[in-house]
Amino acid sequence: MLKYSYDSLVYYGEDVEKSIERLAKFGYDAIELVGEPDNYDTKQVRKLVSDYGISVSSICSIYNEQRDLAHPDPAKRRQAIDYVKRVADMSAEVGAPVMIVAPTACMKTSSLADIEDEIKWAIEGIREGGEYAAKLNVKLCIEAWNRYETYMLNRLDQAIDMMKKVNLPNVGIMGDTFHMNIEEADIAEAIRKSGDALIHIHFADSNRAAPGMGHIDFAPILKALKEINYQGYVTFEILPAAADPFGVMRRGGGQEFFDNYTKKCIDYIKSIEKAIAKGDEIQ
């Protein structure tokens, strides 16, 4: 049985209790919180998830210009590492086992220095953050994004390569089916190849809407997760169709991502999970 979570990133501006209540109502096991430690009263969040009978699966960190682990300026890198540590603290406080780490800023599509140097700085930053998080019992997962959001890591094998260089037991990688649909030759195969390294995954359809609304075939993906004995959460991260989905939400768009898509996501994937389980029984 898979565990399900939903990225509250798309519940833009909503009070966290309302989000938690919605997810509990639709049968979710957990919520993914946005990596903005200042926006949460972590004690209250911990109590709320426990009251509603769910947990916090993970923290979706936000890596922007001010939080760029690969920045050529050491002061900027220090700022980014401090951010990673603050999110690690937040993860521990709300009981999230995993937090996302990205080696550079989102939407940064050209390097500011020699790319090999940038990769080296990113590895150093992730390692320092990882060592800090290890003491809090928090894992870091390195995320690859599609080519329009970063030049650095576009595929899971690139993320694994970086993970190996970081070389810490609490640092793994994550996948996101929206990005993988653009970048991977075969999504299920990329998951199988990742094996134990894969500690977190985001689901969205090819157009970043709720699974079932695009053309990704999720059955082989669920089978691959089963094959690698995936123990993490399946977290839906779905976003409006724009180069800047957050801009859409700031303008009050994306209302369908609240009740409507929240229900759709879990119902659709659970129905596939059930069909696969049934098929296995017959065999």
Place this chain on the structure above:
Amino acid sequence: MKFGASTFIWVSPFSNDTLDLIDKVKNMGFDYIEICIEDPQTIDTASIRNRLNQTGVEALVCGAFGANRDISSEDSGIREKGVEYIKTCIDIAAELNSPLVSGPMYSATGKTRLLSPAEKKQQWDWAVENMRIVADYAESKGIKLAVEPLNRFETDFINTVEQGLDFLEKVDRDNVGLLLDTFHMNLEEKNIPDAIKRAGSKLFNFHSCENDRGTPGTGHIPWNDVFQALNEISYDGPVVIESFTTEIKEIARAVSQWRPLAPSQDSIGSDGLRFLKRVVSS
């Protein structure tokens, strides 16, 4: 079915220095070379025509729409330059016997702003008005225009076939149709074969690209279903492989292609063509 290769697989901009590409695609077995007109100054139609005649390869002309050639810009001077540029591409097409001028000609590529409905309408109105001007000009030379939807990261204007057809309806000229590219469709369409069928007789040009723009056949585009859909709508236009060389940094940046997607650029053409021909004949 006739196949083409885009000059973007190897070079940018195309010029007399790279005329040998015409022989290269001929030897690979392509029928068309799609020549992208980044800078009309580098296009010597007499020399190109000469080489086309020698090899028997046919030309397709495709536009590159930078910030200074934008028929839906707020700046009337830039709109004007956009119209002039498309007309130049039409002239080049006529001289090279290309039946088409293709590309995302409605806007500058990379414009991904969040517009209010009123701003969007204004942008569309300018694009429609100017498309009619260039369509009528193209008509006088017997050329058709193929408008290409791009994915959300490259334009805020036309992302899907549905939006493309809506645009065509407003432009209301018979010689204006669509260029569909499977790379963009993989991001934006709910169902790629259905979207192709929806375009039907308005499909003028087709780019057969893998989901990562690597060699066709090495990713997850449903090629059998794609060609079945093309068959169903009796598509008889070109099928063109387009990818971009990462060796030219400006181009790599413009299309966000950061890693080599195949063992060599040649293999995208030759292995891709072999694969597509196999799909068509099966």
